[in-house]
Amino acid sequence: MRLAVLTGALNEEIPLRGWVKDIPEGCDLYVVDDGSTDGTSSVALELGARVIRHSMNLGQGYAFITGVKAIVSETKKDYDYIVYLDADGQHDPKEIPKFIRKAKEEDLDVVVGSRILGSNYHNAPFFRRKFLPFYTAIVNRLTGYRMTDAMSGFRAFRVSALKKVLPVFDRMLEPQYMAAEMFIRFSRVGLKVGEVPINMRDRISGFSYKGFVRYGFGVLKAIGKTVLDRA
Amino acid sequence: MKITTASILFSLVALVQLVRIAHLVRQERLGIRSGLVWVLMWAGVGVGSLFPFTMDFLMRFAMMENRMFFILIIAVFVLFALLFDLVSRLEKSERNMAKLVQEIALLRFRLEETEREGGKRS
Numbered sequence: 372m373r374l375a376v377l378t379g380a381l382n383e384e385i386p387l388r389g390w391v392k393d394i395p396e397g398c399d400l401y402v403v404d405d406g407s408t409d410g411t412s413s414v415a416l417e418l419g420a421r422v423i424r425h426s427m428n429l430g431q432g433y434a435f436i437t438g439v440k441a442i443v444s445e446t447k448k449d450y451d452y453i454v455y456l457d458a459d460g461q462h463d464p465k466e467i468p469k470f471i472r473k474a475k476e477e478d479l480d481v482v483v484g485s486r487i488l489g490s491n492y493h494n495a496p497f498f499r500r501k502f503l504p505f506y507t508a509i510v511n512r513l514t515g516y517r518m519t520d521a522m523s524g525f526r527a528f529r530v531s532a533l534k535k536v537l538p539v540f541d542r543m544l545e546p547q548y549m550a551a552e553m554f555i556r557f558s559r560v561g562l563k564v565g566e567v568p569i570n571m572r573d574r575i576s577g578f579s580y581k582g583f584v585r586y587g588f589g590v591l592k593a594i595g596k597t598v599l600d601r602a
Numbered sequence: 603m604k605i606t607t608a609s610i611l612f613s614l615v616a617l618v619q620l621v622r623i624a625h626l627v628r629q630e631r632l633g634i635r636s637g638l639v640w641v642l643m644w645a646g647v648g649v650g651s652l653f654p655f656t657m658d659f660l661m662r663f664a665m666m667e668n669r670m671f672f673i674l675i676i677a678v679f680v681l682f683a684l685l686f687d688l689v690s691r692l693e694k695s696e697r698n699m700a701k702l703v704q705e706i707a708l709l710r711f712r713l714e715e716t717e718r719e720g721g722k723r724s
Binding site: 403421422423424425426427429433436437440441444445446447546 | 700703704706707708710711712714715719
């Protein structure tokens with residue numbers, strides 16, 4: 372089984388050094404450098420990753436889409452799964468095998484790492500604890516999925532399913548806030564989605580570029596637009 | 603029809619703007635669609651200032667009684683329409699730019715992959 376680990380990084384040279392060593396053996400690492408001004412690209416190359424560079428910052432959603440396209444269309448390797456995680460070190464790569472186990476056992480196309488099911492969720496910031504279930508409830512209502520954390524960035528995708536939905540990524544209306552939109556579109560083509568619990572770690576260094584209010588409105592806007600766009 | 607200094611001034615400004623819009627469209631610095639919107643707006647200002655009774659007719663049609671209030675409402679409406687147009691254009695150009703950045707990134711990655719494959723073979 373071939374596994375690609377994908378991450379989108381913006382000025383994450385220090386965190387990358389911290390978690391890349393924990394990636395399970397045999398996995399290939401792809402880093403989308405999303406317009407970094409530090410040495411993210413060179414550190415990633417030094418750590419054995421393949422690097423795709425955005426010449427300017429586009430956001431995590433765009434980084435994910437570019438990475439998926441690069442892995443699926445531009446490499447000659449036939450991967451079975453792609454696992455996407457955040458580059459800031461909050462996601463533990465040691466948890467990757469349980470995503471794959473879950474996907475195989477239940478024949479799932481997408482496996483989401485649920486922070487709510489994780490044992491350290493009570494430590495999450497106040498706004499996240501209050502609004503995550505709210506957004507997830509909206510997504511569940513619109514998709515028919517039964518998720519507990521639709522906004523999690525730690526996800527595994529079956530490549531054969533991704534190949535089928537590759538055109539969906541070109542139709543994304545709000546890639547910066549893609550989580551909700553992605554699941555709504557996935558549900559329309561009948562992809563099967565499941566969850567595994569994950570534990571969030573403290574970020575190794577740096578800060579989050581997502582403003583809570585802006586992100587919240589962005590997600591609602593993305594949901595609204597996707598509902599209206601029936602394509 | 604009562605011509606006042608203000609109505610002459612407004613109609614002159616409207617005329618100058620109409621000529622300017624025509625010039626910009628001819629130079630292709632302004633699209634046909636936007637040009638049409640601005641022409642309609644300034645023509646409205648010109649006609650409204652020279653022939654105020656047209657405004658009264660529209661005002662009665664909109665079931666309003668105060669001319670100033672009517673003008674204000676129209677102005678706000680036009681401004682919102684322009685703002686909406688501007689925001690949607692901005693979003694579209696942002697999306698196009700993002701697509702371009704992605705395409706360049708993928709192209710560069712493809713080249714690196716080809717070089718890597720070539721290096722392995724030789």
